[in-house]
Amino acid sequence: MSAAQYAVTAAGLAAIVWVLRYFLFSKGAAAPAATVEGVQEVRITVKGGYTPDTVVVQAGKPVRLQFYRDETADCSERIVLEDFGIDAALPAFQTTAIEFTPAQPGEFRFRCGMNMLKGLLVVEPATTDRRPSASPHQFHE
Numbered sequence: 001m002s003a004a005q006y007a008v009t010a011a012g013l014a015a016i017v018w019v020l021r022y023f024l025f026s027k028g029a030a031a032p033a034a035t036v037e038g039v040q041e042v043r044i045t046v047k048g049g050y051t052p053d054t055v056v057v058q059a060g061k062p063v064r065l066q067f068y069r070d071e072t073a074d075c076s077e078r079i080v081l082e083d084f085g086i087d088a089a090l091p092a093f094q095t096t097a098i099e100f101t102p103a104q105p106g107e108f109r110f111r112c113g114m115n116m117l118k119g120l121l122v123v124e125p126a127t128t129d130r131r132p133s134a135s136p137h138q139f140h141e
Contacts, residue, residue, distance in 0.1 A: 030054040030122065039064045039099070046076045046090060050110075050119040058126040059105045065098045078113030081121070087113075 001009075031052035033040035039062045045051045047070040057063050069076055069090040080087045084100045102108070102123040110119045 030056050033057045033063065036064075038062065041066060043068065043095075044119070045070055046079075046117070047071045048073075049117050053119045054122060055119070056122045056124065057102065059102050059123050060126040062099065062101045066095050067098065068095045069093065075112050075114045075116045079110060080113060081108065081110045083108045 031042050031044075031054065033042045033056065035041070040057045041064045042052075042055045042057075043066045044055070045068050055065065067079055067090050069092050072092045077090060078087060079090055079096070079098060081098070081100070084102070086098055086100065088096060088098055090096050102121070105123050105125045108121040108123065110121055111117060
């Protein structure tokens with residue numbers, strides 16, 4: 001094999017590793033909800049994914065997720081939170097408020113209508129002496 005073939009093979013393997021790491025193993029920073037007039041609120045930007053991709057809230061308290069869709073891609077037209085019975089349209093370049101109250105602690109996925117963009121809602125037990133966990137991908141009791 002020539003040096004050029006080795007270089008192309010190495011570049012291809014590096015690209016494969018980067019794609020796998022990015023899509024399968026990356027963990028975004030968790031965004032704890034801020035309380036606004038008694039409602040836990042988080043602003044989420046939709047542009048090629050969700051930023052932040054992990055949201056931390058407390059059980060038993062109202063939640064308002066403010067999705068700002070900063071694109072026109074077909075995939076991001078809807079937001080689906082199946083565990084809460086939510087399937088809503090996200091108009092381009094507008095903010096859409098999704099409101100609900102999670103009753104139980106746990107980890108709940110949210111996604112686009114095509115199941116390509118994904119995020120995680122971490123619902124922690126509601127206690128007065130507890131702050132959102134630093135590890136968003138594992139439920140802590």
